[in-house]
Amino acid sequence: MSFLHTVLKRIQSSGELRRLQLFEIHSSAFRNKCKDVDLPSNVGALAGKYRRIVLYPEEYTVKPLNVRNLGGRDPVSGRLVIKGIGGGIKRKYHWIEWKREGPKEGPPLVEKVIQIMVDWCRTSRIALVASGDRMKYILATENMKAGDLIRTSQHIPRIPVAAKEGDAYPLGALPVGTIIHNVEKYAGCGGWYVHAAGSCATIVRKMSDRVVIRLPSKEEVSLSQECMATVGRLSNSEHINTPIGSAQRNRELGNRPRSGLWQRKDGRHGRKIRPLPPVQTHDKKTEDDKPEVIQLSLKLDDLYHSKL
Template identity: 65%
Template sequence: MALNRLFASLTITPSLITRRSIHVTAINFASHPDIMKPKPGLGKSYRRIVHFPDQYTVKPLEVTNLAGRDPESGRVVAKGIGGGIKHKYHWIDWVRDGPTEGPPQEEKVIQVMEDGCRTAHIALVAVGAKLKYILATENMKAGDIIKSSRHLPRIPVRANEGDAYVLGALPAGTIVHCVEKVPGQGGLFIHAAGTCGTILRKQDDRVIVQMPSKRMFSLDQHCMAVVGRLSNIDHGTTPIGSPQRNRWLGNRPRSGLWQRKSGRHGRKIKPPKPVKEITAAAKGALPAVRMTMCP
């Protein structure tokens, strides 16, 4: 297949094909591979590959750092990624399930820890004989009891931080995270550290939720959401501190991209504009009015 594409890219006639023309064409073809550049929102990561097992486990998973390269061709696709400390990956159970009738399911927080593969902290939770990881909330600590339920009551419930209920069961003004897009699919929205959404109002069987970006989504009232704000609030305001720590985080240097005076993305410093003199308009004589009897 690649050979056919190579010959198809030749711009000369078959009678004039020589060894040199094939060599030059092959070099040009290898220098410009057909690689799809990543686009925002598609969810494809060129930072690492996580080796997931067949069944869910709380055992830390092995990862392979890609350093911004395409896993198939090995060529650099994302130029801002490179190096970084290799962290173990903790598998998050995004589905907070619970009973549809009766009292909610109780879960106990065993441990709250940091995770190098995401910004928010994670919590190890015990549900009966099962262990799983979830995203930790702002004030979550070991020993807390959290609840999960898919029951849609007639009167809104008074939920505590870390509890998971359907959107229709929570009152307006509640801050939430890990909101489902489709009921039963698992928490898809609001995963970053220190972020949260707000339930604004209800319209029939829909619930309006405002995201951290101030955009409002109308979701089904049976979508699950976790109450509270995500942990590690100071993540966005903590300075990196040194260029070496930035390399530990897996970010390549970007010197020269921004300059205040003459840079491509910089703010151009220009001299102030001259004083603009503003005067009142001169009053002239009013135009003469000629009265006639014709309409």
């Protein structure tokens, strides 16, 4: 201990400690050639926000909106957050009206379906509906077609209503067992659950002013009876069974390839290359290979007879 104490005192007295600190600071600045920014925190379920930014106008419109592709980078820091995003055909975005608002008393609001179309920024089809002098986009159901009339009401009657496909009612107004989608998490917040193609939720049971629904993931959630929901299953149910088909098609969808970085044989947890076992020789049996016969020379017959 005395030797180390002497060495430390020598370094401090000679000024070498200051030079070591300056060298450490310089070397760390040389190694870390990057901007000092914070990494994004929400990456898991909200990973879609690193694919594109939609340029929304101030007022709602049915005109296709321009987008800015991010390629998996954080829009603030510019760092690469998700590695599987990049390229793709630049598509227009259609502004979906997630809130289905209708009268709370009296007859429901009736809207007409103008057109069923494809939105390349989502999996399910969308429908252009109109009522009066206002048009909007909603998610299309499985059997919806142009010319259909859909109804929207926020009234909860004493007896459950017999809703048709595409109609929007509060959860408390629909009977148990109804197939629904675009369900609100809180009353008035807009559609929160069930947006993917071919998916649907089911009303399981009702408890006073709460309604329990089963999501496509088999999870059950309890919501307020005033939460709005749209009746029916979402369109394009064959999306999950449709293969991409080719690598070029996958690039058009905006998915970046990651091939060649890992191999099964020499990967970290892959199959290791080991030498083959030695060759085993199997010859045809000959007469010399007959089993040896063992004869016993000790006879105990007299012993057995005497005991009997």
